[in-house]
Amino acid sequence: MSRSSRKKELREQRDTILEKSSAGLVSFRRFLFAPNLLTFVISVVVGNAFGSAIKDLVTLAADFLLFLWRWIFTANHPLYFNATENAWNTFVTSFLTMLFIALAVYYTIQLINNRLIGSDNEKWGYDGAHQDMLMLQRLQKENNELVKKNNQLQREVLKALSSEDDGQSDK
The missing domain is CATH 1.20.5 (Single alpha-helices involved in coiled-coils or other helix-helix interfaces)
Structure with missing residues:
Protein backbone atom coordinates (compact mmCIF):
# COMPACT_ATOMS: atom_id res chain seq x y z
CA MET A 1 0.00 0.00 0.00
CA SER A 2 1.47 3.34 -1.00
CA ARG A 3 1.98 6.20 1.39
CA SER A 4 -0.63 8.42 -0.27
CA SER A 5 -3.23 5.66 -0.18
CA ARG A 6 -2.47 5.09 3.53
CA LYS A 7 -2.90 8.81 4.19
CA LYS A 8 -6.15 8.80 2.25
CA GLU A 9 -7.37 5.75 4.16
CA LEU A 10 -6.43 7.32 7.50
CA ARG A 11 -8.27 10.53 6.58
CA GLU A 12 -11.32 8.54 5.52
CA GLN A 13 -11.22 6.62 8.81
CA ARG A 14 -10.84 9.88 10.72
CA ASP A 15 -13.79 11.38 8.86
CA THR A 16 -15.87 8.25 9.51
CA ILE A 17 -15.07 8.35 13.22
CA LEU A 18 -15.92 12.05 13.41
CA GLU A 19 -19.19 11.52 11.54
CA LYS A 20 -20.21 8.69 13.86
CA SER A 21 -19.27 10.52 17.03
CA SER A 22 -21.98 11.83 19.29
CA ALA A 23 -23.13 15.43 19.26
CA GLY A 24 -21.55 15.97 22.68
CA LEU A 25 -18.16 14.86 21.42
CA VAL A 26 -18.45 17.11 18.38
CA SER A 27 -19.42 20.08 20.52
CA PHE A 28 -16.55 19.35 22.92
CA ARG A 29 -14.13 19.20 19.97
CA ARG A 30 -15.47 22.53 18.70
CA PHE A 31 -15.06 24.03 22.16
CA LEU A 32 -11.56 22.62 22.56
CA PHE A 33 -10.37 23.90 19.19
CA ALA A 34 -12.39 27.11 19.17
CA PRO A 35 -10.36 30.01 17.77
CA ASN A 36 -11.08 32.23 20.78
CA LEU A 37 -9.92 29.58 23.25
CA LEU A 38 -6.79 28.80 21.24
CA THR A 39 -6.01 32.50 20.96
CA PHE A 40 -6.34 32.88 24.73
CA VAL A 41 -4.13 29.85 25.44
CA ILE A 42 -1.49 30.98 22.94
CA SER A 43 -1.43 34.47 24.41
CA VAL A 44 -1.01 33.16 27.94
CA VAL A 45 1.71 30.61 27.11
CA VAL A 46 3.75 32.70 24.67
CA GLY A 47 3.10 35.89 26.65
CA ASN A 48 4.43 34.28 29.82
CA ALA A 49 7.58 33.11 28.01
CA PHE A 50 8.00 36.54 26.42
CA GLY A 51 7.55 38.26 29.79
CA SER A 52 10.18 36.00 31.31
CA ALA A 53 12.62 36.80 28.48
CA ILE A 54 12.05 40.55 28.93
CA LYS A 55 12.51 40.26 32.70
CA ASP A 56 15.81 38.44 32.17
CA LEU A 57 16.88 41.03 29.59
CA VAL A 58 16.27 43.79 32.14
CA THR A 59 18.28 41.81 34.72
CA LEU A 60 21.09 41.44 32.19
CA ALA A 61 21.07 45.17 31.46
CA ALA A 62 21.13 45.98 35.20
CA ASP A 63 24.00 43.55 35.82
CA PHE A 64 25.89 44.98 32.85
CA LEU A 65 25.45 48.52 34.21
CA LEU A 66 26.67 47.30 37.61
CA PHE A 67 29.67 45.72 35.86
CA LEU A 68 30.45 49.03 34.13
CA TRP A 69 29.92 50.98 37.36
CA ARG A 70 32.38 48.78 39.26
CA TRP A 71 34.90 48.92 36.43
CA ILE A 72 34.76 52.71 36.08
CA PHE A 73 34.40 53.86 39.68
CA THR A 74 36.30 51.22 41.68
CA ALA A 75 39.99 51.55 42.43
CA ASN A 76 42.29 49.61 40.09
CA HIS A 77 39.34 49.12 37.68
CA PRO A 78 38.70 45.40 38.36
CA LEU A 79 36.72 43.40 35.80
CA TYR A 80 34.06 41.24 37.45
CA PHE A 81 32.86 39.10 34.55
CA ASN A 82 31.07 36.79 36.97
CA ALA A 83 28.61 39.62 37.64
CA THR A 84 27.17 39.33 34.13
CA GLU A 85 27.83 35.66 33.38
CA ASN A 86 24.81 34.40 35.30
CA ALA A 87 22.58 37.10 33.79
CA TRP A 88 23.73 36.14 30.26
CA ASN A 89 23.04 32.47 30.95
CA THR A 90 19.59 33.21 32.33
CA PHE A 91 18.68 35.51 29.44
CA VAL A 92 19.86 33.12 26.73
CA THR A 93 18.02 30.23 28.40
CA SER A 94 14.85 32.29 28.72
CA PHE A 95 15.06 33.53 25.12
CA LEU A 96 15.62 30.02 23.74
CA THR A 97 12.74 28.75 25.88
CA MET A 98 10.49 31.42 24.39
CA LEU A 99 11.54 30.44 20.85
CA PHE A 100 10.97 26.75 21.50
CA ILE A 101 7.56 27.45 23.04
CA ALA A 102 6.62 29.57 20.03
CA LEU A 103 7.74 26.80 17.67
CA ALA A 104 5.84 24.17 19.65
CA VAL A 105 2.68 26.31 19.62
CA TYR A 106 3.03 26.97 15.87
CA TYR A 107 3.43 23.30 14.97
CA THR A 108 0.66 22.28 17.38
CA ILE A 109 -1.70 24.72 15.66
CA GLN A 110 -0.58 23.35 12.28
CA LEU A 111 -1.32 19.82 13.50
CA ILE A 112 -4.73 20.85 14.82
CA ASN A 113 -5.64 22.74 11.63
CA ASN A 114 -4.36 20.14 9.17
CA ARG A 115 -5.18 16.86 10.90
CA LEU A 116 -7.89 17.30 13.51
CA ILE A 117 -10.20 19.92 12.02
CA GLY A 118 -12.07 19.00 8.88
CA SER A 119 -13.64 22.24 7.65
CA ASP A 120 -11.84 25.46 6.83
CA ASN A 121 -14.21 27.70 8.77
CA GLU A 122 -13.42 25.84 12.03
CA LYS A 123 -9.65 26.21 11.65
CA TRP A 124 -7.72 28.51 13.94
CA GLY A 125 -6.85 31.71 12.16
CA TYR A 126 -9.84 31.46 9.80
Whole structure:
Protein backbone atom coordinates (compact mmCIF):
# COMPACT_ATOMS: atom_id res chain seq x y z
CA MET A 1 0.00 0.00 0.00
CA SER A 2 1.47 3.34 -1.00
CA ARG A 3 1.98 6.20 1.39
CA SER A 4 -0.63 8.42 -0.27
CA SER A 5 -3.23 5.66 -0.18
CA ARG A 6 -2.47 5.09 3.53
CA LYS A 7 -2.90 8.81 4.19
CA LYS A 8 -6.15 8.80 2.25
CA GLU A 9 -7.37 5.75 4.16
CA LEU A 10 -6.43 7.32 7.50
CA ARG A 11 -8.27 10.53 6.58
CA GLU A 12 -11.32 8.54 5.52
CA GLN A 13 -11.22 6.62 8.81
CA ARG A 14 -10.84 9.88 10.72
CA ASP A 15 -13.79 11.38 8.86
CA THR A 16 -15.87 8.25 9.51
CA ILE A 17 -15.07 8.35 13.22
CA LEU A 18 -15.92 12.05 13.41
CA GLU A 19 -19.19 11.52 11.54
CA LYS A 20 -20.21 8.69 13.86
CA SER A 21 -19.27 10.52 17.03
CA SER A 22 -21.98 11.83 19.29
CA ALA A 23 -23.13 15.43 19.26
CA GLY A 24 -21.55 15.97 22.68
CA LEU A 25 -18.16 14.86 21.42
CA VAL A 26 -18.45 17.11 18.38
CA SER A 27 -19.42 20.08 20.52
CA PHE A 28 -16.55 19.35 22.92
CA ARG A 29 -14.13 19.20 19.97
CA ARG A 30 -15.47 22.53 18.70
CA PHE A 31 -15.06 24.03 22.16
CA LEU A 32 -11.56 22.62 22.56
CA PHE A 33 -10.37 23.90 19.19
CA ALA A 34 -12.39 27.11 19.17
CA PRO A 35 -10.36 30.01 17.77
CA ASN A 36 -11.08 32.23 20.78
CA LEU A 37 -9.92 29.58 23.25
CA LEU A 38 -6.79 28.80 21.24
CA THR A 39 -6.01 32.50 20.96
CA PHE A 40 -6.34 32.88 24.73
CA VAL A 41 -4.13 29.85 25.44
CA ILE A 42 -1.49 30.98 22.94
CA SER A 43 -1.43 34.47 24.41
CA VAL A 44 -1.01 33.16 27.94
CA VAL A 45 1.71 30.61 27.11
CA VAL A 46 3.75 32.70 24.67
CA GLY A 47 3.10 35.89 26.65
CA ASN A 48 4.43 34.28 29.82
CA ALA A 49 7.58 33.11 28.01
CA PHE A 50 8.00 36.54 26.42
CA GLY A 51 7.55 38.26 29.79
CA SER A 52 10.18 36.00 31.31
CA ALA A 53 12.62 36.80 28.48
CA ILE A 54 12.05 40.55 28.93
CA LYS A 55 12.51 40.26 32.70
CA ASP A 56 15.81 38.44 32.17
CA LEU A 57 16.88 41.03 29.59
CA VAL A 58 16.27 43.79 32.14
CA THR A 59 18.28 41.81 34.72
CA LEU A 60 21.09 41.44 32.19
CA ALA A 61 21.07 45.17 31.46
CA ALA A 62 21.13 45.98 35.20
CA ASP A 63 24.00 43.55 35.82
CA PHE A 64 25.89 44.98 32.85
CA LEU A 65 25.45 48.52 34.21
CA LEU A 66 26.67 47.30 37.61
CA PHE A 67 29.67 45.72 35.86
CA LEU A 68 30.45 49.03 34.13
CA TRP A 69 29.92 50.98 37.36
CA ARG A 70 32.38 48.78 39.26
CA TRP A 71 34.90 48.92 36.43
CA ILE A 72 34.76 52.71 36.08
CA PHE A 73 34.40 53.86 39.68
CA THR A 74 36.30 51.22 41.68
CA ALA A 75 39.99 51.55 42.43
CA ASN A 76 42.29 49.61 40.09
CA HIS A 77 39.34 49.12 37.68
CA PRO A 78 38.70 45.40 38.36
CA LEU A 79 36.72 43.40 35.80
CA TYR A 80 34.06 41.24 37.45
CA PHE A 81 32.86 39.10 34.55
CA ASN A 82 31.07 36.79 36.97
CA ALA A 83 28.61 39.62 37.64
CA THR A 84 27.17 39.33 34.13
CA GLU A 85 27.83 35.66 33.38
CA ASN A 86 24.81 34.40 35.30
CA ALA A 87 22.58 37.10 33.79
CA TRP A 88 23.73 36.14 30.26
CA ASN A 89 23.04 32.47 30.95
CA THR A 90 19.59 33.21 32.33
CA PHE A 91 18.68 35.51 29.44
CA VAL A 92 19.86 33.12 26.73
CA THR A 93 18.02 30.23 28.40
CA SER A 94 14.85 32.29 28.72
CA PHE A 95 15.06 33.53 25.12
CA LEU A 96 15.62 30.02 23.74
CA THR A 97 12.74 28.75 25.88
CA MET A 98 10.49 31.42 24.39
CA LEU A 99 11.54 30.44 20.85
CA PHE A 100 10.97 26.75 21.50
CA ILE A 101 7.56 27.45 23.04
CA ALA A 102 6.62 29.57 20.03
CA LEU A 103 7.74 26.80 17.67
CA ALA A 104 5.84 24.17 19.65
CA VAL A 105 2.68 26.31 19.62
CA TYR A 106 3.03 26.97 15.87
CA TYR A 107 3.43 23.30 14.97
CA THR A 108 0.66 22.28 17.38
CA ILE A 109 -1.70 24.72 15.66
CA GLN A 110 -0.58 23.35 12.28
CA LEU A 111 -1.32 19.82 13.50
CA ILE A 112 -4.73 20.85 14.82
CA ASN A 113 -5.64 22.74 11.63
CA ASN A 114 -4.36 20.14 9.17
CA ARG A 115 -5.18 16.86 10.90
CA LEU A 116 -7.89 17.30 13.51
CA ILE A 117 -10.20 19.92 12.02
CA GLY A 118 -12.07 19.00 8.88
CA SER A 119 -13.64 22.24 7.65
CA ASP A 120 -11.84 25.46 6.83
CA ASN A 121 -14.21 27.70 8.77
CA GLU A 122 -13.42 25.84 12.03
CA LYS A 123 -9.65 26.21 11.65
CA TRP A 124 -7.72 28.51 13.94
CA GLY A 125 -6.85 31.71 12.16
CA TYR A 126 -9.84 31.46 9.80
CA ASP A 127 -11.16 34.92 9.05
CA GLY A 128 -14.74 34.58 7.86
CA ALA A 129 -15.14 38.27 7.05
CA HIS A 130 -11.98 38.22 4.94
CA GLN A 131 -13.12 35.10 3.08
CA ASP A 132 -16.51 36.72 2.47
CA MET A 133 -14.82 39.81 1.05
CA LEU A 134 -12.64 37.68 -1.24
CA MET A 135 -15.77 35.91 -2.49
CA LEU A 136 -17.52 39.27 -3.01
CA GLN A 137 -14.52 40.57 -4.95
CA ARG A 138 -14.56 37.46 -7.15
CA LEU A 139 -18.31 37.83 -7.73
CA GLN A 140 -17.89 41.54 -8.49
CA LYS A 141 -15.19 40.73 -11.04
CA GLU A 142 -17.46 38.15 -12.70
CA ASN A 143 -20.29 40.68 -12.65
CA ASN A 144 -18.09 43.31 -14.30
CA GLU A 145 -17.13 40.84 -17.04
CA LEU A 146 -20.80 40.01 -17.62
CA VAL A 147 -21.66 43.72 -17.81
CA LYS A 148 -18.93 44.20 -20.44
CA LYS A 149 -20.29 41.27 -22.46
CA ASN A 150 -23.82 42.64 -22.09
CA ASN A 151 -22.72 46.08 -23.31
CA GLN A 152 -20.97 44.51 -26.29
CA LEU A 153 -24.08 42.49 -27.16
CA GLN A 154 -26.26 45.60 -26.85
CA ARG A 155 -23.95 47.47 -29.24
CA GLU A 156 -24.14 44.59 -31.71
CA VAL A 157 -27.95 44.48 -31.45
CA LEU A 158 -28.21 48.25 -31.91
CA LYS A 159 -25.85 48.08 -34.89
CA ALA A 160 -27.91 45.26 -36.41
CA LEU A 161 -31.15 47.16 -35.80
CA SER A 162 -29.76 50.38 -37.26
CA SER A 163 -28.48 48.58 -40.36
CA GLU A 164 -31.88 46.87 -40.66
CA ASP A 165 -33.61 50.26 -40.37
CA ASP A 166 -31.26 51.70 -43.03
CA GLY A 167 -32.12 48.81 -45.33
CA GLN A 168 -35.89 49.31 -44.86
CA SER A 169 -35.76 53.09 -45.22
CA ASP A 170 -34.06 52.68 -48.62
CA LYS A 171 -37.08 50.72 -49.92
